[in-house]
Amino acid sequence: MQGSNIPNDIVPGLVPTMNQYGLMTKIFDIYTKKFIKYTLSLESEIHVAELGAAYGAVTQEIIRHNKKVKITVNDLDKRHLTVLQKKIKNQNNSIQIKPKIVIGRLPDGINFAENTFDAILAARVMQYLLPRDLIKALKKIRLWLKPKGKLFLVTKTPYIKMLSTFITTYERRKSRGDRWPGVIKDFNQRFNHDISISHIVPKFIHVFDPDILKRACIECGLIIEECSFINRKDLPLDIRLTGKEEVGLIAHKE
Numbered sequence: 001m002q003g004s005n006i007p008n009d010i011v012p013g014l015v016p017t018m019n020q021y022g023l024m025t026k027i028f029d030i031y032t033k034k035f036i037k038y039t040l041s042l043e044s045e046i047h048v049a050e051l052g053a054a055y056g057a058v059t060q061e062i063i064r065h066n067k068k069v070k071i072t073v074n075d076l077d078k079r080h081l082t083v084l085q086k087k088i089k090n091q092n093n094s095i096q097i098k099p100k101i102v103i104g105r106l107p108d109g110i111n112f113a114e115n116t117f118d119a120i121l122a123a124r125v126m127q128y129l130l131p132r133d134l135i136k137a138l139k140k141i142r143l144w145l146k147p148k149g150k151l152f153l154v155t156k157t158p159y160i161k162m163l164s165t166f167i168t169t170y171e172r173r174k175s176r177g178d179r180w181p182g183v184i185k186d187f188n189q190r191f192n193h194d195i196s197i198s199h200i201v202p203k204f205i206h207v208f209d210p211d212i213l214k215r216a217c218i219e220c221g222l223i224i225e226e227c228s229f230i231n232r233k234d235l236p237l238d239i240r241l242t243g244k245e246e247v248g249l250i251a252h253k254e
């Protein structure tokens with residue numbers, strides 16, 4: 001599974017990361033689709049970024065359309081981005097776009113100039129940041145966006161099958177006013193080990209619902225356009241629960 005070849009899908013459309021940070025999903029959720037559509041709809045030469053991209057499925061989808069767009073793709077694991085580079089190299093030469101590869105960990109390990117991006121996607125990556133780093137990352141992202149530039153976020157919620165025993169704790173913490181009810185420090189130990197992805201999850205995870213994710217973005221000076229649960233009925237049964245498996249958010253910088 002290591003090296004510069006992409007690992008096999010664990011189930012069709014879901015690819016394990018090489019560093020136990022879950023799965024890259026090639027089955028795009030509605031907010032990721034909106035990011036792609038938005039990027040492809042912009043007329044002038046634009047610059048977008050995919051953060052925590054793993055093997056860069058979204059970047060590849062944008063490149064496939066071969067529009068004049070500058071893409072920066074980031075992940076903390078060099079191996080993931082090497083797979084992406086190799087894939088692009090092997091593709092048809094008519095593809096003109098070469099993404100800029102930036103290896104580093106949000107929030108402290110990457111930096112861009114102020115007002116760089118027209119749009120940023122961070123799908124299923126903020127869930128690996130503890131509150132202080134999450135806030136730092138959102139503030140940095142706000143700086144990196146151009147005025148009116150948009151942030152597209154997707155994160156996991158507590159409403160997934162592997163966290164079903166945590167839901168009451170989450171709701172209790174939230175109702176007593178905890179600012180970050182979704183921090184789970186022993187995520188890898190909570191698994192029922194029959195679940196097919198238990199061996200590729202990190203030690204801790206930070207899950208959200210729309211209220212908490214919106215509040216974090218507002219605190220960091222972003223203006224919310226939309227935010228909702230995402231019903232992942234397209235994901236395997238051992239992830240799905242009640243149609244609130246992920247939360248998506250679109251915000252912009254004033």
Ligand SMILES: C[S@@+](CC[C@H](N)C(=O)[O-])C[C@H]1O[C@@H](n2cnc3c(N)ncnc32)[C@H](O)[C@@H]1O
Pocket residue numbers: 017019021022023024025026051052053054055074075076077080104105106107122123124125128129
């Ligand atoms: C669950 S995968 C998501 C991949 C892709 N964005 C998707 O939604 O399919 C999480 C990815 O984020 C990367 N990652 C985790 N924490 C990160 C951080 N703090 N900064 C940058 N990348 C990070 C991991 O290496 C992994 O490739």
